[in-house]
Amino acid sequence: MATELRVLDDGAWISVDNQRRVPNSDIWPLAVTDFCGCETAHVVLEAFTDVGVDRDGVAVQAVGQCIDCGTEGALDWLAVGRVRDGAFHPYDPGELRPRLEPGNDIR
Amino acid sequence: MPTDVEQWKSELYGTDIREHIERFAETGWDSIPEDERDAWFERFKWYGLYHQRAGQESYFMMRIGPPNGVLEPGQFRTVAEIAKEYSTGPAENPEFGNGWLDVTTRQAIQLHWINIEDVPAIFDELEAAGLTTMQACGDSWRNIVGCPVAGKDEHEHVDALPTIHELNDRFKGNAEHSNLPRKWKVSVTGCREGCGQGDINDLALEPATKEIDGEDREGFNVRVGGGLARNEPRFARDIDVFVTPEQAADVSGGISALFREYGDRENRYNARIKFLVDEWGPEKLRDVLQEEFVEFELHTAGEDLRSEYSYNAGEAAGKHDHVGVHGQPDGNNYVGLNVLVGRIGADDALDIADAADEHGSGEVRLTQRQNIILTDVPDERVDDLLAEPALDHYSPDPHPFMRGSIACTGTEFCSLSIVETKNRQVRYARWLKENVALPAGVEDFHIHLSGCTASCAQPQIADISLRGMKTRKDGEPVEALDIGLGGGLGEEPQFASWVTERVPADEVPGAIRNLLANFEDQREDESQSFREFVAARDDEELAALVEPEETSYDDPFMHNTKRTWYPYAEEDSLDDSPAPASPDGTPLSADD
Numbered sequence: 001m002a003t004e005l006r007v008l009d010d011g012a013w014i015s016v017d018n019q020r021r022v023p024n025s026d027i028w029p030l031a032v033t034d035f036c037g038c039e040t041a042h043v044v045l046e047a048f049t050d051v052g053v054d055r056d057g058v059a060v061q062a063v064g065q066c067i068d069c070g071t072e073g074a075l076d077w078l079a080v081g082r083v084r085d086g087a088f089h090p091y092d093p094g095e096l097r098p099r100l101e102p103g104n105d106i107r
Numbered sequence: 108m109p110t111d112v113e114q115w116k117s118e119l120y121g122t123d124i125r126e127h128i129e130r131f132a133e134t135g136w137d138s139i140p141e142d143e144r145d146a147w148f149e150r151f152k153w154y155g156l157y158h159q160r161a162g163q164e165s166y167f168m169m170r171i172g173p174p175n176g177v178l179e180p181g182q183f184r185t186v187a188e189i190a191k192e193y194s195t196g197p198a199e200n201p202e203f204g205n206g207w208l209d210v211t212t213r214q215a216i217q218l219h220w221i222n223i224e225d226v227p228a229i230f231d232e233l234e235a236a237g238l239t240t241m242q243a244c245g246d247s248w249r250n251i252v253g254c255p256v257a258g259k260d261e262h263e264h265v266d267a268l269p270t271i272h273e274l275n276d277r278f279k280g281n282a283e284h285s286n287l288p289r290k291w292k293v294s295v296t297g298c299r300e301g302c303g304q305g306d307i308n309d310l311a312l313e314p315a316t317k318e319i320d321g322e323d324r325e326g327f328n329v330r331v332g333g334g335l336a337r338n339e340p341r342f343a344r345d346i347d348v349f350v351t352p353e354q355a356a357d358v359s360g361g362i363s364a365l366f367r368e369y370g371d372r373e374n375r376y377n378a379r380i381k382f383l384v385d386e387w388g389p390e391k392l393r394d395v396l397q398e399e400f401v402e403f404e405l406h407t408a409g410e411d412l413r414s415e416y417s418y419n420a421g422e423a424a425g426k427h428d429h430v431g432v433h434g435q436p437d438g439n440n441y442v443g444l445n446v447l448v449g450r451i452g453a454d455d456a457l458d459i460a461d462a463a464d465e466h467g468s469g470e471v472r473l474t475q476r477q478n479i480i481l482t483d484v485p486d487e488r489v490d491d492l493l494a495e496p497a498l499d500h501y502s503p504d505p506h507p508f509m510r511g512s513i514a515c516t517g518t519e520f521c522s523l524s525i526v527e528t529k530n531r532q533v534r535y536a537r538w539l540k541e542n543v544a545l546p547a548g549v550e551d552f553h554i555h556l557s558g559c560t561a562s563c564a565q566p567q568i569a570d571i572s573l574r575g576m577k578t579r580k581d582g583e584p585v586e587a588l589d590i591g592l593g594g595g596l597g598e599e600p601q602f603a604s605w606v607t608e609r610v611p612a613d614e615v616p617g618a619i620r621n622l623l624a625n626f627e628d629q630r631e632d633e634s635q636s637f638r639e640f641v642a643a644r645d646d647e648e649l650a651a652l653v654e655p656e657e658t659s660y661d662d663p664f665m666h667n668t669k670r671t672w673y674p675y676a677e678e679d680s681l682d683d684s685p686a687p688a689s690p691d692g693t694p695l696s697a698d699d
Contacts, residue, residue, distance in 0.1 A: 024523065
C-alpha cells in the first residue's frame with residue numbers, strides 16, 4: 001500500500017500515514033551544502049513546504065536558518081526518513097546528514 | 108493540483124462536519140479511523156477544534172470567537188465554567204495550574220486539553236448561552252475584530268457593532284462563504300483611535316465620511332490584504348471604496364466571494380488574499396469586485412480618520428490599550444483589566460464574572476492586547492469594583508512591563524512554534540518589573556513574544572518584537588529570540604525591523620534592560636517616545652544599542668521544549684506522554 005505523505009498545519013510537521021512523524025523546529029546538521037558558508041550548516045527547520053519520495057526515501061523541502069551564521073533560506077530536498085516494509089523510520093535529526101538530496105527523482 | 112486540504116474540504120466541510128464530531132464523541136477518540144485523522148482534524152478546525160501538538164494526541168484546543176470580543180452578560184461565566192470542568196490536562200503548568208482560559212490577540216478565547224468525547228456537552232453549554240465555536244478556526248470568516256468598546260466609546264465616529272453583528276449573522280454558517288481558500292480575518296472599526304488594528308487584517312472597514320448626494324454620510328473605507336504571518340507581513344491596501352453601514356455586508360461578501368473564486372487553492376502558502384493583492388494591485392481588485400461581485404456602483408473612498416489614530420501609534424501620550432477606568436457616553440464606566448499574557452485561571456474567571464455581574468452589566472469584552480474589559484459600571488460602583496480581590500492580580504493599573512506583555516501559545520501546545528512563550532514572557536515581565544527602571548515618561552511599553560513567524564502575538568507592531576528561533580550557546584543548541592524594533596500602528600504604520608537575531612532566551616531580559624538604558628541616555632529629551640527614538644536610527648545603530656547579556660534572570664526552558672510532551676512535566680520526554688487519553692485521564696494505547 002502506498003505511503004501517504006503530506007505537510008500540514010502551516011508546515012509544522014510531516015504526516016506519514018496520518019501520523020505526525022517529523023516536526024519542524026529541530027536542528028539538522030548538513031555536511032556538504034551550499035546553504036551557507038559554515039563547514040557544517042546547523043539548520044533549524046522553521047516550516048516544511050513540501051514532502052516527496054525517492055524510491056523508499058522520504059525528503060522534504062523547508063525554510064530554515066543556520067543557527068551559527070544566521071543564513072536564512074530554502075532547503076531543497078532534505079532526507080528525513082525511509083520507508084521499509086511499509087513502515088516509516090525517521091532519521092535522527094541530530095545525526096550529520098552527508099548532503100542534500102539532488103531532488104531529481106523526488107515525486 | 109489542489110492540495111489534500113482542498114480535496115478534504117471539497118468532500119465535506121462547513122456545517123456538515125458537526126454530525127461527525129458528535130459521532131466521534133459518542134464512539135470515542137479511538138473510533139476516529141487512523142487513516143482518516145489528518146482529514147478529520149483539518150475539518151474539525153472549522154468548528155474551532157484544533158488538535159494539540161505531537162505528544163498530546165486526543166487533546167484539542169477549542170476556540171470561541173465572539174464577534175468583536177463582546178461577551179454578553181452571562182457568557183463569560185459560561186466559558187469559565189466550561190474551562191473549570193473540561194479544560195484540565197494530565198500535568199500542571201507551574202505558573203497557571205490546571206484549568207484556565209486564554210484571551211487571544213483576535214478577541215477570542217482558547218481552551219486546552221479538550222477531549223472529543225466532551226465536545227457535544229460543551230457545545231450545548233455554549234449554545235445555551237448564545238455562544239459558538241463555529242468558524243473560529245479553518246478556512247472561512249473568523250470572528251470579526253474591532254474596537255473592543257464599540258458602542259460604549261466616547262471617541263467613536265460611528266458605532267460599528269451593528270455592522271459587525273450583521274456581518275457575523277450573514278457569514279457564519281453561510282454555505283456560500285464557508286469554504287474559502289484560507290482563513291479570512293476581518294476588522295470593523297468605528298472609533299477614532301485606530302484600535303481595531305484593521306491594517307493587519309484580510310479585510311478592514313475603517314471609519315470614514317463621504318459626501319453622497321450632497322449629504323455627509325458616516326461609514327467605512329475598505330482596505331484589503333493585511334496580515335503578519337510567514338515573514339511576509341503586509342498592511343491592508345486601500346482599494347478606494349467607501350461603504351455606508353447599509354452596504355457593508357454586500358461589499359464585504361463581494362470581497363469574500365472574490366477571494367473564494369480567485370484565491371490560490373493550489374498552494375496554501377500563497378493563499379491569503381494579501382498575495383492576490385500583491386499580484387493584482389488594489390485597482391484591479393476594485394475593478395473585479397465591481398464587475399463581478401457587487402451589483403451597485405461602488406463609492407470611491409471617503410475621508411478617513413487615520414491622521415487621528417493614536418492607538419499603538421508610538422506617541423508618548425497616545426492610547427495604547429483599554430486598561431483602566433474610562434467613561435462611557437451613557438455616564439457609566441468601562442474598566443479594563445490587565446491579563447498577563449492573556450491567561451486567566453478558571454476560578455479567577457468565575458470571580459471576575461461575579462464582579463462583572465455585581466458592579467456592571469455582566470458584560471465582559473476581550474481586547475487585542477489579550478486583556479478584558481468590564482463594562483457599564485456606574486460611578487458609584489467603581490470603587491467597590493476596584494476593591495475586589497480579583498483585581499489585585501488582574502489590575503486596572505498594572506506596572507508597564509506587566510501591562511505590555513503579550514505572548515502566543517508557544518510550544519506548550521502549538522505544533523508550529525519553535526520556543527516556549529507564555530511562561531517565559533511571564534518570567535520576563537516579572538524580572539523586568541523588579542530590575543529595570545523605565546525611563547521618565549514611559550508609561551506604556553509593549554513586548555510581544557511570538558514563538559514563530561506565524562506571528563500570533565503580533566510581534567511586528569510592538570515596542571519590542573520577539574520571535575522564536577534557536578542558536579548555539581556554550582556549544583549547545585538553545586532556544587533563542589530575534590529582537591525587532593520600530594513596529595507600531597497609527598497614521599504611519601510600520602513593521603518592526605529584526606535588528607538583533609538569535610539572542611539566547613536567557614539573555615533577552617538583559618538586552619531589553621540595556622536597550623532601555625541606552626534609550627534613556629541618548630534620547631533627545633523626555634518627550635521623545637521610544638518609537639520616535641527608534642525611527643531616528645538605522646538598523647545598525649539600533650543593533651549596537653541592543654546588548655544581550657546574562658543577568659540574574661533564570662530561564663528553565665532553554666532546551667528543546669518541542670521535543671517534550673509537555674515542557675513543564677516532571678518527566679517531560681515524548682516517551683513519557685500519557686496521551687492519547689480518555690476524558691478521565693486514562694491513557695489509551697496509541698497502537699489500537
